[in-house]
Amino acid sequence: MTQQKLEQIFSLNNTIDTIKLHLHRGLPTSSSVKEILQFLNWHNTGAVMIQENSFLVGIFTERDLLAKIYGFNYEKQTDFLSHSITEYMTSHPTTLNLNNKIGQAFYIMYAKGIRHIPILDEKGLPYALMSIRDITTNIFHYSKQELLDKFKVDF
Numbered sequence: 187m188t189q190q191k192l193e194q195i196f197s198l199n200n201t202i203d204t205i206k207l208h209l210h211r212g213l214p215t216s217s218s219v220k221e222i223l224q225f226l227n228w229h230n231t232g233a234v235m236i237q238e239n240s241f242l243v244g245i246f247t248e249r250d251l252l253a254k255i256y257g258f259n260y261e262k263q264t265d266f267l268s269h270s271i272t273e274y275m276t277s278h279p280t281t282l283n284l285n286n287k288i289g290q291a292f293y294i295m296y297a298k299g300i301r302h303i304p305i306l307d308e309k310g311l312p313y314a315l316m317s318i319r320d321i322t323t324n325i326f327h328y329s330k331q332e333l334l335d336k337f338k339v340d341f
Contacts, residue, residue: 245315292321
């Protein structure tokens, strides 16, 4: 397959709705840090959307855990599991919608150093949580054989 055909199959100019996203239910602002960490572990994900009355109000990621909870005050943070997630989440995260381009998501992730972007539906409600892995998985899905043929790697 030629590079041009590969770019046609998977283009950063395609809209976000053209790639497979995992619908992602958010958790309420009343959730404790412990409940959020259990959710992340059970669902094998690195982030969760935080919602209030069905609207997105924040996002909590593994990086929030490291930077805001463990960070510089590790010895002082012994009871954080019972705290509200609102103390540690990132409020008002960058969001996109299904009509935005994949390239926009990719660039925002690069420029802001983030790995997750909440995707909102046409009503402005949380629809999915897009990760950098979603982008790379879709690239691999559409071009698996070409990548394997061109870049043979022994595991």
